[in-house]
Amino acid sequence: MSKDMSLKISLYGITREIVGTSVIELPAPAPATVGELLAEMRKQYPALGELRSCAVAVNNEYASNDQPLHTVDEIALIPPVAGG
Amino acid sequence: MIPHLSITDQPIDVAAALAAVQTEAAGAVNAFIGTVRNQSGGRPVRRLHYESYDSMALTQLGHVVSQAYEKWPMLQAVAVVHRKGTLALGDVAVVVAVATPHRAESFAACQYIIDTLKLVVTIWKREEYEDGTEWVAAHP
Structure with a gap:
């Protein structure tokens, strides 16, 4: 899929603080799926694994682990939400 | 009616949110107003900082309101306004307002929207x- 492409990941809340920036670019070969992205991010930033949950959003929707990723996608890490 | 959904860094105008759902077809307007409390789990709170991923927040809020319209087809109007940025004690953080013909559905729909919004x-x-x-709910 996107093995030969790079990905941009937006970070919010505590994930932004853990990674230290609001956008991170993963160079090629980038993770091909949501599950691979989460595994790669947890490897690089072990503190992400300590969160209650960490979802991935693709184009403003919650994505399942097997969803493929593309360079043009708007991708974000979603730590536990706490609105209201 | 198109729901009135917004995320703002300005103080929330509660009266405007209520006015947004008023219609002659509704005999009930129900509102939930969430405000900044002075303590959390017994620990004094000085202020709150809300951060929003606006485009996704509005997309998901749209889904929540659509689900409410499916569950309560008699819903006449919905308004949801959420604040972001730094809030002082007592500030309004969120307003959910709904209008229905009768009161029972107005309570249920309003509660569904605020409960699901939080999720x-x-x-x-x-x-x-x-x-x-501390980021609320971040850690187990």
Whole structure:
């Protein structure tokens, strides 16, 4: 899929603080799926694994682990939400 | 009616949110107003900082309101306004207002929207205490 492409990941809340920036670019070969992205991010930033949950959003929707990723996608890490 | 959904860094105008749902077809307007409390789990809170992923928050809020319209087809109007940025004690953080023909459905729909908002809408809350800050619900 996107093995030969790079990905941009937006970070919010505590994930932004853990990674230290609001956008991170993963160079090629980038993770091909949501599950691979989460595994790669947890490897690089072990503190992400300590969160209650960490979802991935693709184009403003919650994505399942097997969803493929593309360079043009708007991708974000979603730590536990706490609105209201 | 198109729901009135917004995320703002300005103080929320509660009266405007209520006015947005008023219609002659509704005999009931029900509102939930969430405000900044002075303590959390017994720990004094000084202020709150809300961060929002706006485009996704509005997308998910749209889904929540659509679900409410499916569950309560008699819904006449919905308004949801959420604040972001730094809030002082007592500030209004969120307003959910719904209008229905009769009151029972107005309570149920309003509660559904605020409860589901808290589960899916991409807004994060950092509590500020006298000795530090913490992202709410981040850790088990």
